[in-house]
Amino acid sequence: MSGAALLGASGQAFAQEATALPDIDIDSEVVQGETAAGAQRIDRSDLRARQSSSSDTAKLLQSVPGVSGFSAGGFSTLPVIRGLESQRLGVTVDGVTIMSACPNDMNPPLSYTDPQTVQSIGVITGVSPVSSGGDSIGGIIAVETAPPQFARSGETLLTGEASAFYRSNGDGFGGAMSLTMANDVLSLTYNGSYTQADNFEGGGSHGTVRSSEFAKTDHSLNLAAQTDIGLFELKGGYHFSPYEGFPNQYMDMTSNKSWFLNGHYAGAFDWGDLDVRAHYRNTDHEMNFLADKGGTANGGMPMNTETRSAGYNVKVDILLGNAGTLRVGNEFQHQWLNDYWPAVAGSMMMGPDPYINVNGAKRDRLGTYVEWEKNWSSVTAIAGIRNDQLWMNAGEVQPYGTGMMQMADVMAATAFNAASRRRHDSNWSASALLRYDLSKIASLELGYARKARSPNIYERYTWGRGSMSSSMIGWFGDGNGYVGNLDLKPEKADTLSATLTFKGGGETGWSVRISPYYTHVTDYIDVVKLKDFTDMMGMPTGFAQLQFANQDAEIYGIDVSGAVPLWSSERFGKTRLNAKASWLRGRNISDGASLYHQMPFNGSVSLEHSLGGLETQVQLSWAADKDRVDPTRNEPRTQGYALVDAQIAYSWKTYRVTLAAENLLDKAYFAPLGGISLGDYGATGMLRPVPGRGRSINVGFGVKF
Ligand SMILES: [Cu+2]
Numbered sequence: 001m002s003g004a005a006l007l008g009a010s011g012q013a014f015a016q017e018a019t020a021l022p023d024i025d026i027d028s029e030v031v032q033g034e035t036a037a038g039a040q041r042i043d044r045s046d047l048r049a050r051q052s053s054s055s056d057t058a059k060l061l062q063s064v065p066g067v068s069g070f071s072a073g074g075f076s077t078l079p080v081i082r083g084l085e086s087q088r089l090g091v092t093v094d095g096v097t098i099m100s101a102c103p104n105d106m107n108p109p110l111s112y113t114d115p116q117t118v119q120s121i122g123v124i125t126g127v128s129p130v131s132s133g134g135d136s137i138g139g140i141i142a143v144e145t146a147p148p149q150f151a152r153s154g155e156t157l158l159t160g161e162a163s164a165f166y167r168s169n170g171d172g173f174g175g176a177m178s179l180t181m182a183n184d185v186l187s188l189t190y191n192g193s194y195t196q197a198d199n200f201e202g203g204g205s206h207g208t209v210r211s212s213e214f215a216k217t218d219h220s221l222n223l224a225a226q227t228d229i230g231l232f233e234l235k236g237g238y239h240f241s242p243y244e245g246f247p248n249q250y251m252d253m254t255s256n257k258s259w260f261l262n263g264h265y266a267g268a269f270d271w272g273d274l275d276v277r278a279h280y281r282n283t284d285h286e287m288n289f290l291a292d293k294g295g296t297a298n299g300g301m302p303m304n305t306e307t308r309s310a311g312y313n314v315k316v317d318i319l320l321g322n323a324g325t326l327r328v329g330n331e332f333q334h335q336w337l338n339d340y341w342p343a344v345a346g347s348m349m350m351g352p353d354p355y356i357n358v359n360g361a362k363r364d365r366l367g368t369y370v371e372w373e374k375n376w377s378s379v380t381a382i383a384g385i386r387n388d389q390l391w392m393n394a395g396e397v398q399p400y401g402t403g404m405m406q407m408a409d410v411m412a413a414t415a416f417n418a419a420s421r422r423r424h425d426s427n428w429s430a431s432a433l434l435r436y437d438l439s440k441i442a443s444l445e446l447g448y449a450r451k452a453r454s455p456n457i458y459e460r461y462t463w464g465r466g467s468m469s470s471s472m473i474g475w476f477g478d479g480n481g482y483v484g485n486l487d488l489k490p491e492k493a494d495t496l497s498a499t500l501t502f503k504g505g506g507e508t509g510w511s512v513r514i515s516p517y518y519t520h521v522t523d524y525i526d527v528v529k530l531k532d533f534t535d536m537m538g539m540p541t542g543f544a545q546l547q548f549a550n551q552d553a554e555i556y557g558i559d560v561s562g563a564v565p566l567w568s569s570e571r572f573g574k575t576r577l578n579a580k581a582s583w584l585r586g587r588n589i590s591d592g593a594s595l596y597h598q599m600p601f602n603g604s605v606s607l608e609h610s611l612g613g614l615e616t617q618v619q620l621s622w623a624a625d626k627d628r629v630d631p632t633r634n635e636p637r638t639q640g641y642a643l644v645d646a647q648i649a650y651s652w653k654t655y656r657v658t659l660a661a662e663n664l665l666d667k668a669y670f671a672p673l674g675g676i677s678l679g680d681y682g683a684t685g686m687l688r689p690v691p692g693r694g695r696s697i698n699v700g701f702g703v704k705f
Pocket of ligand 1: 101102104107287
């Protein structure tokens with residue numbers, strides 16, 4: 001099985017699966033199999049164990065060593081892998097890339113998923129094969145929903161899963177249902193989920209974190225046909241979020257509607273495999289102020305984004321016998337984006353015309369790759385080369401008006417409209433991976449990749465220079481203003497990564513995994529400061545206006561994880577200890593300072609016990625002081641902390657109940673990548689980082705049928 005295929009593989013045996021003990025120790029899980037890519041997997045049973053604690057798929061991902069996240073709205077955390085944030089990662093849902101459609105990246109790909117209905121998540125933190133995606137320089141996150149199930153010939157199948165949860169902190173609740181009806185040829189699956197929460201309470205005396213409420217619902221229908229020539233799937237879905245507060249943004253999401261249609265064909269032939277996907281997505285996104293930021297009684301500040309994307313993805317695996325497998329792929333993705341801010345009646349600043357932030361921007365990408373994979377008895381090699389052609393363009397823009405207060409935007413719009421905005425990038429990538437089984441218990445994975453990513457629409461085409469207009473741009477949660485840059489070049493990253501794995505005792509045995517890495521990025525899209533913002537008295541506000549700019553950067557670090565069974569007996573059950581730790585340094589070589597939002601040393605230790613249907617887990621996680629910060633963005637330092645989580649779950653027959661205490665000791669802390677609490681700032685005038693969640697008692701219930 002290839003690295004890419006491994007990411008796509010899902011638990012086919014889902015329907016037949018007994019109520020297995022949930023496998024919570026994903027920290028130490030190394031997916032075995034003939035792969036050199038070292039994918040780590042969070043499977044359905046892991047998600048089932050933790051779905052009552054979070055509706056944010058990206059948050060659950062942080063149990064994988066090397067994965068962290070920029071805090072955002074309640075289901076929109078932006079994943080970070082080894083210091084590279086979401087824009088730089090290859091994130092797919094059912095094999096499809098979802099383009100961000102908001103100047104604050106409020107609707108990232110994982111916000112369209114719900115942990116309750118996700119089947120599995122594959123994560124590659126190190127070097128990945130070129131077949132796993134282009135236009136990214138960091139790791140890979142591949143979310144899969146359940147594959148279609150079929151009945152045996154002459155039978156019909158009706159199967160599914162339902163779940164519900166309640167979280168005391170923020171009064172969160174939700175539920176989900178999956179239902180499959182099938183015969184031996186056709187299979188129809190419905191997936192639906194709903195989740196909502198009020199503002200959560202910070203730990204200790206931190207009080208309510210304003211603008212942290214949310215609600216959303218996701219539905220999908222998948223029709224599949226199993227035929228002589230392969231599997232056909234047609235899947236459509238709808239997502240709606242009526243509100244999602246963003247504690248670390250000036251704006252909140254007040255509506256996000258998105259629907260999609262995906263077609264998929266997979267066929268296995270004598271000569272190899274053929275996999276074809278076609279996809280379309282339509283998203284309408286609206287921002288304004290929720291109550292904590294002043295509401296919309298006087299119009300607020302409406303901001304609208306519309307995105308349409310469409311594309312295809314063809315992958316052919318050609319079996320070469322003793323010479324291995326040749327993989328050839330071609331994909332095209334079209335994105336169209338409009339971003340405009342309607343005038344507010346009676347406002348001096350926001351009128352009389354609509355502000356046109358991005359006018360019909362287009363970002364088209366054609367990717368092509370060739371990859372070769374070969375397995376020997378103890379060695380697997382994957383090597384590939386890839387080209388991505390990027391074509392981008394955007395129309396003319398306009399400020400709110402031509403008044404004195406709007407002069408900075410008037411001049412910026414004139415300059416932007418006079419400039420040539422058509423861009424073309426030709427990005428070459430290559431990667432080589434080697435997996436070597438050194439002995440029965442030890443294996444070594446080595447990888448080198450050069451990968452490239454072109455700027456996104458907001459990095460290239462936002463233009464406003466006013467303090468207000470530029471403060472609306474940016475997904476960094478830092479309160480600063482961001483200005484796009486037409487001169488940006490694509491980022492090019494050279495990455496070396498290695499993983500040494502020791503493992504013994506089979507499925508429930510011990511393991512140690514040590515993964516060092518080094519990445520050098522040429523033309524890393526960071527920022528330079530244009531000016532400090534000042535208040536009416538001319539005093540600096542602590543926020544700055546920044547412009548995206550190419551710089552050079554390097555990130556190096558090490559992820560270590562392991563697990564060991566402590567005892568196992570019929571009478572006393574099984575006990576297991578898991579641990580992980582991550583350390584990294586991210587440096588902007590051009591200005592010598594730290595890169596923004598790099599995690600300090602952090603880790604966790606957990607103890608699990610299972611006896612019959614009863615499972616107990618206690619986890620201690622910690623992060624050290626964050627004292628390496630990016631001075632250009634006025635990034636706050638955060639203090640080290642340790643948190644205790646505990647969970648008890650009981651499964652019988654097809655039922656399962658969980659009771660969990662998150663942040664059991666109600667520790668007050670600030671997440672190192674939490675950003676600035678702007679919702680609180682607006683209400684209290686006090687500037688602080690976003691407090692971490694205080695204690696929450698979470699209960700969950702699930703049933704399979
Ligand atoms: Cu938004």
